[in-house]
Amino acid sequence: EDDDDVDEEADEQPAGAAENPKREALELVMATMRNWARAVAEGRRSIGGRSGRVISLVGNRMPPAESLLDLGKQIALRARMRTLVQAPRSSVLGLPTLYARFRRQVTREGKHFRAGEEAGRFIDRNLISTGELDALLLVMLRNVRRLIAYADSRRIESTAQHDWLNTLRSRFLTQVFVDEATDLSAVQLACTIELADPALRSWFACGDLRQRITGYGIRDEAEIEWLNRVSETKIDVRSINIGYRQSEKLRELCDALALLLDGGDRQRTEASKGSEEANAWPLLEEGLSGQPLARWLAERIGEVEDAVGRLPSIAIFVDGDALIDPLVGCLQPLLAERNIPVAGCKEGKVVGDEREVRVFDVQHIKGLEFEAVFFVGADLLAERLPDLYRRFVYVGMTRAATYLGLTCEGALPAGLEPLRSHFRTNSWVK
Structure with missing residues (x-):
């Protein structure tokens, strides 16, 4: 379910909870109390999702809202601090989840996506089109490059739970060569640029606009200018007009x-x-x-x-x-x-x-x-x-x-x- 009141303290179910119904119930109640305390501190009168159903079940046995106010403020502060600390990782590995949430929201608002039963089923099943996937990968790759180029990137790594940034850094290539580049879309080409080591940005591509045989490949040099803006670089374009071996x-x-x-x-x-x-x-x-x-x-x-x-x-x-x-x-x-x-x-x-x-x-x-x-x-x-x-x-x-x-x-x-x-x-x- 799309539950906006996710318990941020309990990202994973404790070991043994599934096998122990009493412990599972206790964890559920504690998560509900944390979410309710935070809602009180933020001035919300009700919460939905699983926590809301538990509150409805407990009824008048819930503690008074006033007694949870200070605890709620601490929980809200800790959640915001965690969001700040995890922002670098979320800007890369968390983007698919953020995009899925964004897509559901704009669909409800009638923006960006064509309304209809088919589109609704596509989004409800959490499917993604090839164009969306290319764009999502490009944003993730760009954010990795920017984090690595950040002057204090070591501090970013030290605050992360895992050495995820170094793992991604190890996958960069010293040089990237792209053949038949005109068969790729501008977004796909931008992804290949982001695969190049940020310290060198060594990227070469060759192709003939007249030999594009895909419906989505680049069509003119204006799209190369778009690549310059998106990749924050300057592509040196050289034209060749010598026909190889033809009569x-x-x-x-x-x-x-x-x-x-x-x-x-x-x-x-x-x-x-x-x-x-x-x-x-x-x-x-x-x-x-x-x-x-x-x-x-x-x-x-x-x-x-x-x-x-x-x-x-x-x-x-x-x-x-x-x-x-x-x-x-x-x-x-x-x-x-x-x-x-x-x-x-x-x-x-x-x-x-x-x-x-x-x-x-x-x-x-x-x-x-x-x-x-x-x-x-x-x-x-x-x-x-x-x-x-x-x-x-x-x-x-x-x-x-x-x-x-x-x-x-x-x-x-x-x-x-x-x-x-x-x-x-x-x-x-x-």
Whole structure:
């Protein structure tokens, strides 16, 4: 029960009380007397919860309120002193309880949370959403840093019942590195900053705003400014516009898609120094599925092998693990004619090697790179993820160094139609 008149003198039930009904009753009466004495000293005429029910049961056998006044003042003073002494620990380890109490209060007042039966059940069951959990963790981590940075932190530790602050201090990291940072929310990134040792605050992150493939990841540099304020630091932002290993036509295609993602003008991606580029046109093929799709892929893979003189690294991206095995089954007999093996890579596992064609779920392709990439079923992905599909396509395109093929079961999605002029159709063979 939500009992605001919790006996602060009896945080734990005494050993043996549960097995001894008389002792349990005595402890209950004593806790009630302490709570009643404090209520008298604070000018309250009644108390609720368990203590209130005991008072109702005892009735006129309760001692006169006047006789409890001095005792109540001492109890209230001690409670306030304990609150002060325990404030550092409560500001970290006690935050979940404080937040749960705050949430119940504002819900009763009709603030912050949407009214309704579903929200009520969520809060009554003491559940927490992922966004709330991230924010709660951030506040706890920030408070740990501030306590450690406090000039007299040793006195904080000496007043605590346990060496909890040292335990938390031992978990800090000398340096923190965050890859694919744009897939994390600003709150989550702030949490990673707070994991860095406060004496160094050494934190590095890298990512491409155009490659954000989560609905909650950071969207622009304004959120980095928010990180500066929340983390009480200054993040040094450096921009990189060199495309790693991509051919000129693929860089132009990716820049055009980046323009659709960001709007406005974008800096042109430059070639890396000393790169020797093949410059094949990206291919677009519409109305392909099933066996016709497998034949088209097998023919294009054969063209890549002939052009390079050997089988380079080749990947096929599909929307979901469930589509990997069917496509592998269709491709195997066709590629076997050229002695080219094909393997399915489920759950993001990079199995096999460059001497075979590998099929991946598009969800797990970040950090990979291949000489040739085939992105299958872009229109179906657009139907399933209308807000994010262009970002997945962008990530897929940037995995290819020289050869890129994009296929659709139907037509090219409307959101990609401005890119059509960057593609050729059917074949890399002149």
